[in-house]
Amino acid sequence: xxxxxxxxxxxxxxxxxxxxxxxxxxxxxxxxxxxxxxxxxxxxxxxxxxxxxxxxxxxxxxxxxxxxxxxxxx
Amino acid sequence: xxxxxxxxxxxxxxxxxxxxxxxxxxxxxxxxxxxxxxxxxxxxxxxxxxxxxxxxxxxxxxxxxxxxxxxxxx
Numbered sequence: 001x002x003x004x005x006x007x008x009x010x011x012x013x014x015x016x017x018x019x020x021x022x023x024x025x026x027x028x029x030x031x032x033x034x035x036x037x038x039x040x041x042x043x044x045x046x047x048x049x050x051x052x053x054x055x056x057x058x059x060x061x062x063x064x065x066x067x068x069x070x071x072x073x074x
Numbered sequence: 075x076x077x078x079x080x081x082x083x084x085x086x087x088x089x090x091x092x093x094x095x096x097x098x099x100x101x102x103x104x105x106x107x108x109x110x111x112x113x114x115x116x117x118x119x120x121x122x123x124x125x126x127x128x129x130x131x132x133x134x135x136x137x138x139x140x141x142x143x144x145x146x147x148x
């Protein structure tokens with residue numbers, strides 16, 4: 001079976017969120033506020049510790065003004 | 075805040091999984107077997123009833139030989 005990247009998808013996703021958030025000069029607290037999620041939850045997502053699901057993926061995508069697709073590496 | 079698509083992300087995701095699965099001429103049961111997930115769970119995902127999270131998104135992507143990114147509409 002093809003595995004496109006052996007790195008944990010949670011880590012990859014978290015790094016992508018951190019990159020896009022920093023690019024927009026938002027703090028974790030800013031992003032948390034925009035998403036209506038907890039700052040510590042955002043921290044956990046960025047560190048790859050959270051198995052985040054679709055509805056929260058959408059909240060983060062909306063807050064960063066990207067499509068959910070753009071939260072995943074190419 | 076920009077919302078790229080107002081349709082429920084669970085519905086969009088499910089339709090995309092169904093489309094890719096059908097394209098590969100796999101049954102829900104085939105896909106479930108490849109993912110090591112339950113057939114009824116795959117059915118729920120395709121109907122947009124499941125708030126699926128990263129680790130299972132990765133299992134489905136691997137089983138369909140696509141990157142997780144490709145499971146999200148452009």
